[in-house]
Each structure stands twice: as structure tokens, then as C-alpha cells.
Amino acid sequence: MVDLTNPSPLVMTHFELVAFTAGLLGVVVTVIFDRATHYWDRHGRK
Amino acid sequence: VSVMKAFERYALVFVRVYLGGFNLISGLNYFFEFWPQPVPHDPTGAAYMSVTLHLGLFQMAKVLEVLGGTSLLFGISVPFGLVLLFPVTMTVFVMNVFFSDLIHVRISGARNFCFHLILLAAYARYYLPLLALRAPVRPIWRPGGAEPSLSQPRSREGMVHNG
Numbered sequence: 218m219v220d221l222t223n224p225s226p227l228v229m230t231h232f233e234l235v236a237f238t239a240g241l242l243g244v245v246v247t248v249i250f251d252r253a254t255h256y257w258d259r260h261g262r263k
Numbered sequence: 264v265s266v267m268k269a270f271e272r273y274a275l276v277f278v279r280v281y282l283g284g285f286n287l288i289s290g291l292n293y294f295f296e297f298w299p300q301p302v303p304h305d306p307t308g309a310a311y312m313s314v315t316l317h318l319g320l321f322q323m324a325k326v327l328e329v330l331g332g333t334s335l336l337f338g339i340s341v342p343f344g345l346v347l348l349f350p351v352t353m354t355v356f357v358m359n360v361f362f363s364d365l366i367h368v369r370i371s372g373a374r375n376f377c378f379h380l381i382l383l384a385a386y387a388r389y390y391l392p393l394l395a396l397r398a399p400v401r402p403i404w405r406p407g408g409a410e411p412s413l414s415q416p417r418s419r420e421g422m423v424h425n426g
Contacts, residue, residue: 229367231297235288243336
């Protein structure tokens with residue numbers, strides 16, 4: 218059960234840190250995937 | 264042009280994964296308590312949270328956060344995920360921006376609302392068919408989904424039966 222007598226709004230920043238890290242990782246993974254696809258299209262199977 | 268296209272692509276990935284990650288961790292945190300559940304600092308927010316917990320609506324919102332967050336994070340049925348999450352984003356926006364007395368909470372609610380609007384705009388063409396002015400029923404239980412015409416029977420048997 219949630220303890221309503223214990224305001225802890227700073228946990229919001231924990232969520233933001235997780236979300237920001239996930240966002241950056243998402244971009245990195247997408248860039249790698251795009252580069253790999255591009256490379257495969259040019260140098261992969263003909 | 265290609266630089267702008269690349270920026271648009273990666274910016275939208277960032278916004279989508281950020282909003283998905285935020286909602287997923289916020290939803291999971293309620294059920295698993297990685298950190299203490301955040302409780303609004305202001306009296307209105309605290310009262311609202313208390314009432315919604317009592318009604319079970321808070322728990323429902325957390326389920327929506329987990330479902331919608333997973334959808335956005337992994338890019339699965341994103342237009343539907345955005346619809347699922349919109350009531351949560353809207354409520355948090357009103358509570359955080361207009362009632363919270365903490366600046367970082369206000370910024371958080373406003374930013375998530377902006378991110379949601381950006382994503383709704385980015386996926387807008389999936390929603391345009393919903394704006395049909397005259398929309399005949401298309402039941403999921405009817406093959407083809409079309410509404411049968413009552414005035415013009417299509418089959419020969421129908422014509423004989425009606426005539």
C-alpha cells in the first residue's frame with residue numbers, strides 16, 4: 218500500500234534518468250541498425 | 264534534406280522511447296517499488312491520489328502506463344499505445360503543471376505532455392480515418408466488414424425472397 222504520509226517527489230527524477238538513458242540507448246541502437254542496413258544494402262548479398 | 268530527415272527520425276525515436284520508458288518505469292515502480300512511490304507534495308494532488316487509489320483508478324492508470332509504456336518503448340502498435348496513455352498524460356499534466364508547487368514536477372508534467380503531442384502529430388495519419396463524418400458500421404464479426412444494404416439485396420435469393 219502506498220504511504221500517503223511520505224511525500225517523495227524526488228523519485229520523479231529517477232524516472233527521468235531511466236527514461237533519458239532509454240531514449241539515448243534507443244537512438245544509439247537505431248543508428249547502428251540503420252548503418253548496418255545501409256552497409257548490408259551496399260556490400261551484402263547481390 | 265537528408266540531414267533533416269535523419270534528425271527527425273532520431274529525434275522521434277528519442278521522444279518515443281523517453282515517453283515509453285518513463286511510463287513503463289512509473290507503472291512498474293507502483294507494483295514492484297524499486298523506489299518509494301512518489302506522492303504529490305501539494306494538498307490537491309495528495310487528495311486526488313488518495314481518492315483515485317480508493318476507487319481503483321490509480322491502479323488502472325498504472326496498468327495503462329505499463330501497457331502504453333511497453334508499446335512506445337518497443338515500437339509495438341504505437342498509435343494505439345498513444346491513445347491508451349493519453350488520459351494518463353493529460354491527468355498528470357493538469358496535476359503537475361497547475362497544482363504542484365515543485366518546479367521539477369511541473370517541468371516533468373509539461374515535458375511529457377509536449378512529447379505526447381509531438382508523437383500524436385508524428386503518427387497523425389493513423390488517426391485521420393477516425394475523423395470520417397458519415398461512418399457506417401463496419402462490425403468485426405461480419406466478413407469484409409461492410410454494412411449490408413437493406414434496400415438493395417445483393418444475392419439472387421434475397422431478391423426472390425423480398426419480391
